[in-house]
Amino acid sequence: MLERIVRHKGVTYMAKKVTPRGQDYARWYTDVIQQAELADYAPVRGCMVIRPYGYGLWEHVQQALDRRFKETGHKNAYFPLLIPESFIKKESEHVEGFAPELAVVTHGGGKKLEEPLVIRPTSETIIGHMYAKWINSYRDLPLLINQWANVVRWEMRTRLFLRTLEFLWQEGHTAHATYDEAEEETMRMLEIYSDFAETDGAIPVIRGRKSESEKFAGARHSYSIEAMMGDKKALQAGTSHNLGQNFAQAFDIKFLDTNNQLQYCWTTSWGVSTRFVGALVMVHGDDQGLILPPRLAPIQVVIVPIWKKEDERSRVLAAAEQIEEVLLSENVRVELDAREQYRAGWKFNEWELKGVPLRVEIGPRDVENRQAVVARRDRPGRADKKTVKMEGLAPRVVALLDDVQQSLYDRALQFREDNTYQVEDFSAFQEIANGTGGFLDAYWCGSESCETAIKEATKATIRCIPFDQPKESGHCVFCGQKAAERAIFSRAY
């Protein structure tokens, strides 16, 4: 056993080359994730190990979100993994939605259980149960709780980060005295997700409402932020649900209002998962590998010292350490790569694969001239390297990190705009959806039959009905009937 583990430490990937995106996008995606050491396949089908580098990225996602939750009055708590099976069955839509993908524990302690336990696919039910105990009066409201947890959904087809049997996420669960307050909370959290995705993830998103068929099982309304991946497919990067009184009624979450009237609460839930890591990979990555936005990158700057002779080694290393120190004092997440078994060129490729936003190279010539060379990951290769004097290095690096962050956002937005089409008739719709792909911005009458007909013809689904709508109404792209709103259609992950 020990021997096996030790041997597994030596796992490497042939030639460290990734499949070009144009050749096979799906393969590129898994190559990048494995070779950049974000994650690896676990021995159980559909499960993955999040490796330290990938987990570091997730930790920054967590921090960026958690800070925003706290700023808006939410507190973290933890609810258990195991849920009585009967709980799931209490809300009819919810059962229907989740029954096929439940993992169920039937035995414990060597005995068959009286009532099977479900491994949470999400925690509305158990949290609803507890809220019923904790909430008595309007004075207990609003109740604003978030939990960071793992959940399990027995998916058919799985992909690293995008769809695994077990995944990590945060799920916020709140209870309010009125519908309006719940709706306000739902929108507030969607706005927080948008701000997080755009500011920290450098991922432009479209905010909108989900169609009936796409909404969360048990929700009254679902909202989402949708992002375009590098292959022009859509990915839901976060969702926020107004649950109405559905769960309050199912779990008896009631409070006495100011008029001494007993009322059901209005609840919400909202979540962002490790899927967001997949979005970061697919929005920003290129054929060289990952490109991480500086605000979420586990390592923002890597320093690569370069030397030939032994006497150069100490001088270069001393200068590299000096750079490390000044960057640390500016709170830059910096790593000095002083490994001796690899040469500079090898390290350049390695750190580009890992998506580190900035690389500082320093060799004997630079030490002599009191300077260093800075390369940015979003513009790889030798052409865009800049020589920077030691004196102004730290502020320059800080400014460059901001610039990379902004450039990544701008580039992603440009890409989305270049691949979004306003279409008014279905033949144009089909041609794009079945051809080049992208987001299709079209009027939709609101009927489910048009929605499914479009899906069958093109595999494109309604990603969301954007909040940002034209003032005038139009005609449904499929049936030609009057339509009040435009929707974003796309093939999706």
Next chain:
RNA sequence: CGGGGCGUAGCGCAGUCAGGUAGCGCACUUGAAUGGGGUUCAAGUGGUCGGAGGUUCAAAUCCUCUCGCCCCGACCA
């Protein structure tokens, strides 16, 4: 569950049709030269050929059964 493919060294594969000493590349170890964009050369380490049974003087290879994984179709953060 239906269709397709694959299990041979840590990883990627060849060898299977035509049975005859288990190979190649990468990684790893040691040494030397190299060192500003994946460096050469040399010498090494490492394998119950997914598992079980059978045929045969002899099986990675042929036969039977079995287990597992991946990809494509019905669900989803």
